[in-house]
Amino acid sequence: MTWVHEPWDTARGAEIIAEHSQVEGATLVILHALQEAFGYVPQAAIPMVAWALNLSHAEVYGVFTFYHDFRKKRAGRHVLKLCRAEACQAAGGDRLAARAEAKLGIALGDTTADDRVTFEPIYCLGLCATAPSAILDGRVVGRLDEARIDAIVAELQR
Amino acid sequence: MMMRVYVSRDAGAVAVGADDVALALEQVASKRGIAIETIRTGSRGLYWLEPMVEIASRRGASRSAQLAPVTSHRWSTLLPLKALIRFDLVFPKTFPG
8 A cells, every 4th residue: 555644743643643532442543543644653642642641651652562563664655564474484484585585675674775665574464374475565465486476576666 | 147156255365366366257257248246255264275266057056166276277177167157267367466
């Protein structure tokens, strides 16, 4: 998914927080809304969320870090998450990860210098039956092999 | 009679190309003027056979033909079934893409 995100702005952040602060379980709702607006959860927003919900910074930070889908910085235009959990490892995931790293010229967890691709590990998509699997811009792909990883990387670099 | 075709929309099936197969089926059928109804079913639990296409016979889904896994390679080995469903399928040769 390629979203167009707004740059971080304190007033806009406060507006988003206020908009959702009355709903039940507001912490997650607000974190999602912030990430949707800015492409990541700006660290400056954490104390603002804590203040609005009468929570400690640590509680909000704890929620933020618990869910790995929340980002500290903006991702590239495309996000490729390769499963690195046991079943996919057993089906050759290590080799695929190394191959994709070499082709993209970045390590797992990094974004290419041109901001085009973010390549991340993920721990189980529940697609063990079609391992090795990955998720590309929200689209699941299974039974990956070298040819398919190459095709994905080529598509991303086009 | 409208031909009923079942293709799973389970994530495990989609991950191995079920969406592409469903789309290809509809495109080829419409090109050939064959009326088909594509039904995206839930999970069959048969992940190793996905993408699977199930074609209901005149007697209903209980008497049906299953083609699985549907890939351009496998298709050529299923020629007798081609007569049954009366159209050639051109499956996407690159996946994902």
